[in-house]
Amino acid sequence: MRKGIYILTLSFAAIITSCESRTYEEISENKPIILPVKYTADIKPIMDNNCIGCHSAGSFKPLATYDQVKNNIDGILDRIQRANGDPEKMPKGGSLSSTQINTFIKWKADGLTEN
Numbered sequence: 451m452r453k454g455i456y457i458l459t460l461s462f463a464a465i466i467t468s469c470e471s472r473t474y475e476e477i478s479e480n481k482p483i484i485l486p487v488k489y490t491a492d493i494k495p496i497m498d499n500n501c502i503g504c505h506s507a508g509s510f511k512p513l514a515t516y517d518q519v520k521n522n523i524d525g526i527l528d529r530i531q532r533a534n535g536d537p538e539k540m541p542k543g544g545s546l547s548s549t550q551i552n553t554f555i556k557w558k559a560d561g562l563t564e565n
Contacts, residue, residue: 497513
């Protein structure tokens with residue numbers, strides 16, 4: 451009987467100590483962006499990797515320069531935040547990550563700075 455209680459107690463202790471508690475922020479990809487967002491360092495790489503294939507200079511709705519992206523930020527935010535399955539969601543090849551979308555939102559909130 452003692453052996454059974456000992457095993458039960460040891461099992462319970464092992465289960466309790468193996469549990470961990472993490473907050474949503476710790477496990478979520480959707481991390482808050484704390485530092486100021488700049489076009490050259492933060493936005494341009496996202497644009498180059500996800501948008502320039504269709505929106506290069508000379509194309510329909512070019513988004514190749516700081517001024518072009520800055521002047522179209524409301525349309526960009528509208529398109530990148532649309533629901534999956536919406537035919538006007540951008541980029542066409544797949545959604546941006548929530549961190550990338552939040553980078554655009556923060557850039558606008560920070561005043562659309564270039565450098």
